[in-house]
Amino acid sequence: MMGALLETLDVHKQFGGLVAVSAFSIRVESGEIVGLIGPNGAGKTTSFNLITGVYKPTRGRVLFDGRDITRLALHDITRLGIARTFQNIRLFKDMSVLENVLVAQHMRMGTNLFEATLRLPSYLRKEKHIHEQARALLAEVGLDALEGDKATSLPYGKQRRLEIARALATEPKLLFLDEPAAGMNPQESAELMDFILKIRDQFQLTIVLIEHHMQVVMGICKRMYVLDYGVTIAHGTPEEIQKDPKVIEAYLGAP
Numbered sequence: 185m186m187g188a189l190l191e192t193l194d195v196h197k198q199f200g201g202l203v204a205v206s207a208f209s210i211r212v213e214s215g216e217i218v219g220l221i222g223p224n225g226a227g228k229t230t231s232f233n234l235i236t237g238v239y240k241p242t243r244g245r246v247l248f249d250g251r252d253i254t255r256l257a258l259h260d261i262t263r264l265g266i267a268r269t270f271q272n273i274r275l276f277k278d279m280s281v282l283e284n285v286l287v288a289q290h291m292r293m294g295t296n297l298f299e300a301t302l303r304l305p306s307y308l309r310k311e312k313h314i315h316e317q318a319r320a321l322l323a324e325v326g327l328d329a330l331e332g333d334k335a336t337s338l339p340y341g342k343q344r345r346l347e348i349a350r351a352l353a354t355e356p357k358l359l360f361l362d363e364p365a366a367g368m369n370p371q372e373s374a375e376l377m378d379f380i381l382k383i384r385d386q387f388q389l390t391i392v393l394i395e396h397h398m399q400v401v402m403g404i405c406k407r408m409y410v411l412d413y414g415v416t417i418a419h420g421t422p423e424e425i426q427k428d429p430k431v432i433e434a435y436l437g438a439p
C-alpha cells in the first residue's frame with residue numbers, strides 16, 4: 185500500500201488540566217477530501233493547529249509525505265506543502281486583495297531584503313513573476329476584477345475565497361479549511377462546495393475540512409472523522425457516520 189500523505193499517530197494536546205485532543209490518529213491519502221466534524225469545543229481547530237505547527241503535541245507524531253514534521257517550525261511546515269485557512273478569517277485588513285496574495289508568495293519565494301533594496305535584476309525578475317502568478321491565482325478564484333480593492337471591503341464569501349487564494353499561493357499539497365462555510369447561506373454553501381472540488385482537481389490538492397454545515401461535509405467528503413471532547417468517536421463514510429449512535433448522541437445529547 186502507498187504511504188498516506190498525512191498520518192497522525194496518537195497525538196495528544198493538553199492545555200493545563202484540559203485534554204483538548206486525545207489519541208488523535210488519522211490517515212489521509214493523496215487526493216482525498218476528508219471531513220473533521222464534532223460539536224463545539226470538540227478539538228477540531230486544535231487538531232489543525234497541531235498538524236500545521238501552531239501548537240506542538242504533548243505526545244504523538246505527525247507524518248507528512250513520509251516525513252516526521254512533529255517538531256518542525258511553522259514556516260518549515262508551510263514550505264513542505266501544508267497550508268490552512270482560519271475559522272475567523274485572517275486577512276491583512278489594510279492591504280489590497282492582490283497584496284494579500286503577494287505577501288503569502290513572498291513567504292514562499294524567500295525574497296531577500298538585499299535584493300529588494302538594490303532592486304537587482306534577479307529581484308525584478310522574481311517580482312514580475314510573482315505578480316503574474318498572483319493575478320493568475322486571483323483569476324482562478326474569481327477575484328481578479330477586485331485586485332485593487334481593500335481586502336476587508338469584500339463581501340464575506342469573497343473574503344473566504346481570498347483567504348483560500350492566499351493559502352494556495354504557498355503552493356500546498358495539503359490544504360486545511362477550518363469552517364469555510366461558516367456564516368454562508370445554502371446558495372453560497374453550494375457554490376463553495378463546487379469551488380472546493382474545482383481547486384482540488386486544478387491544484388491537485390488533498391483537503392481536510394472542518395465544517396458544521398452537514399450538507400457541505402456530507403456532500404464533498406467520502407470519509408470523515410468525528411471528535412467529541414477531544415476523542416475520535418467515529419470515522420467512516422457519510423452514510424456510516426449519519427447512523428452511528430455515538431455520533432447522534434454527541435450531537436443531540438444523551439437520549
Ligand SMILES: Nc1ncnc2c1ncn2[C@@H]1O[C@H](COP(=O)(O)OP(=O)(O)OP(=O)(O)O)[C@@H](O)[C@H]1O
Binds near residue numbers: 224230231
Ligand atoms: N490555547 C488554548 N488554551 C487553552 N484551551 C484551549 C486553547 N485552544 C483551545 N482550547 C480548548 O480546547 C478545547 C478544544 O477547542 P477547539 O477550538 O479545538 O474546538 P473546536 O472543535 O474547533 O470547536 P468549535 O466548533 O467551537 O470551533 C476547547 O475546550 C477550548 O476551549
Ligand SMILES: [Mg+2]
Binds near residue numbers: 228229230271
Ligand atoms: Mg474550531
